[in-house]
Amino acid sequence: MTTQAELTAYIERQLREQGDDIDVGPDDDLVMAGLDSIAYVRLLAFLDERWGVRVPDVDVTIERFGSVAGIVGYLRARGIEDDDA
Secondary structure, three states, rough: OOHHHHHHHHHHHHHHHHOOOOOOOOOOOOOHHOHHHHHHHHHHHHHHHHHHOOOOHHHHOHHHHHOOHHHHHHHHOOOHHHHHO
């Protein structure tokens, strides 16, 4: 499974847990899709647990974490590639 596919599946599960049955595309706005602040905290914990990436508060910006594509780009910049999945 690619990093993007795994991340998308995780986010869609989080949205379903919040009561939103929505499919998320790579460039979809995650806040507009319904991802709330608690889900973002869980997402950051997931990134640390799954890929060992600790995200400093200063890095959590709408550009980096507003979409799946943005998060995947952030992970790639931190050295995470699909081969590492």
